[in-house]
Amino acid sequence: MRLDFQFRCLVGVNSVVRYRETQKGSNAGTGITGKWNEKLEWLTPKQPGQLAVDFANETDVLRFTNRYGPLENSLSDFTTRLAPDDWRVEKVSRLASRLPPFRFPESEWRDRQEQFRMIWETLPVELRLDECRIFPHIVGIEDLVITRKGFRLPVKGAFGFVADRLIFRAFTLWELLLLDLSSVGRERLRKCECPKCEKSYFVGKSSAKFCEDSACRRWGRNQTKLNWWNANRRDVGIPTTKQKRNGRKHGTQKTR
DSSP: OOOEEEEEEEEEEEEEEEEEEEEEEEEEEEEEEEEEEEEEEEOOSTTHHHHHHHHHHOOOHHHHHHOOOSSOSTTHHTTTSSSSTOHHHHHHGGGGGGGGOEEEEHHHHHHHHHHHHHHHHHTTSOOOOOEEEEETTTTTOTTOOOOSOOEEEOOOOOEEETTTTTEEEEEEEHHHHHHHHHHHHGEEEOEEEEEOOOOOOOOOOOOSSOOOOOOHHHHHHHHHHHHHHHTTTTTTHHHHHHHHHHHHOOOOOOOO
16 A cells, blocks of 8 residues: 655745845845735645755746745744644634734845755765765754765654645745655756756756756757767867868879
């Protein structure tokens, strides 16, 4: 019998806008603020890595927040004491309208994204038997340890059953993102090698070097041809077009 398992978290925002902070008359950066929906909904990744891919490739903080919500929230203060199948979760979700508006600087969001990308790029790396990698400065996952055969990824949440399905309710969107990332086989966490790729983080085969974008794959084919030329035809005495042209102009005359 196969275990039916899901993880999710409560989300739902509206009126999300960008604000600009000033400090002593100088520009101190921008941030995002918004309100919670009166009725929250469960966010469950449709397929492993889908949510992680969206976050790793996002360039617009406002767009991501408007779609999913803030990475951290105060909803956990209301839901951490409730099981996922508790009827009060539905009631508590309606209390979101009473919560104060959320507010955070964009630089903080982008720092989290950089941390997330660093984990993404590190997980597929082959390590020696005696080697491990620890990230002591990543907010929220201070105990993250990556070893050769696996990794520890501490997150906060609660287990429960809903309709005979095992549910893990992450307390924040940030923790749901980490769970979604860990649900993908490490070898399938890929980064497109095309330097112009706009969505370089993707889930694919362990041998995949480029994402599904046709421009990236075309760049890869051209790069392969160039590498072959440099390795097999360059500097082997084959005259270039310029050399041939000069040879016709200054070449030796035929002997009679």
